[in-house]
């Protein structure tokens with residue numbers, strides 16, 4: 466590759482720079498702040514791990530959607546497609562004997578090798594939180610409320626958090642007694658929102674009419690939890706399903722205490738994206754974005770796969786999707802990149818350095834710039850505008866400073 470060719474990035478990844486990058490850093494900081502205020506401690510895990518951490522049994526992304534490569538010893542490595550299994554691994558390793566709650570949060574990239582025609586980002590920044598050893602409905606609700614708070618903190622106003630339960634579909638399939646492959650087929654129809662296809666499929670099965678009614682009604686079982694629960698309860702005795710319903714009702718009651726019910730809707734047709742989910746699951750959406758801005762759920766069986774029994778629930782805010790939403794909905798303030806340029810002639814270098822140090826101590830961001838005698842101040846003002854700073858401070862003579870405020874360009 467040479468010349469112009471070298472300027473391209475592969476499909477699915479992109480450069481983020483300038484004001485967009487400043488905004489992204491800000492959004493990450495705001496989300497992280499909310500997690501910290503809820504008692505989550507930072508953790509960092511590697512960007513790549515052994516394939517086994519994410520293999521099929523863990524129930525995360527499918528193998529063909531992972532970026533795989535080999536180390537010198539010929540072990541298969543993968544760029545992490547998901548952070549949750551890595552955190553579960555850490556809990557099993559570093560908190561082996563702890564039985565009380567562990568709260569961890571992280572910021573990192575995940576890599577998913579989706580087919581290019583889908584036009585999806587293959588490298589995504591997530592800020593997430595995971596809570597272990599707390600299987601209460603209080604924590605289910607807290608994670609949902611915290612997701613709402615993260616999105617609000619970043620300035621998003623209109624969004625909905627859809628809440629479901631992994632055991633609804635599992636319990637219904639269990640009761641229907643259908644084969645794994647049939648269940649998978651039905652799952653795919655529902656995931657792709659092909660409810661007509663799903664109805665047809667269920668119609669052909671030899672299962673009780675009441676169960677067929679539930680499957681048929683699935684796309685409409687959203688919004689009013691009490692009504693949805695009643696409809697399902699009248700048609701099944703499956704213990705898994707009944708317990709899931711009870712849990713959702715509890716969680717809704719607690720969400721009322723957080724005062725965030727306006728942002729929450731139940732959706733019984735919501736299926737767990739990853740098979741490690743065992744309980745409450747949720748995803749946040751806003752208008753104009755097809756993809757979820759946040760995802761999360763309870764996964765009480767995953768840590769055990771790494772050798773320690775621990776309940777767990779977590780969430781991830783998908784920063785790139787949140788950025789897209791905030792941009793499309795025009796919710797970023799008209800800001801500059803910030804900071805200032807201190808322009809000085811060579812003869813005043815010493816004074817300029819002293820001045821810059823003083824400003825920085827005061828918390829200001831100062832870029833030093835020695836003035837070329839052939840260049841006019843106007844040229845530097847033009848540059849300051851391009852560089853998107855807030856001010857140009859010109860040290861004209863000893864103790865003589867002229868400050869120009871730079872108007873932000875959108």
Ligand SMILES: N[C@@H](Cc1c[nH]c[nH+]1)C(=O)O
Nearest residue numbers: 549760761762779780781
């Ligand atoms: N790791 C999940 C989100 C999550 C965090 N904890 C539990 N679920 C995801 O990437 O979709």
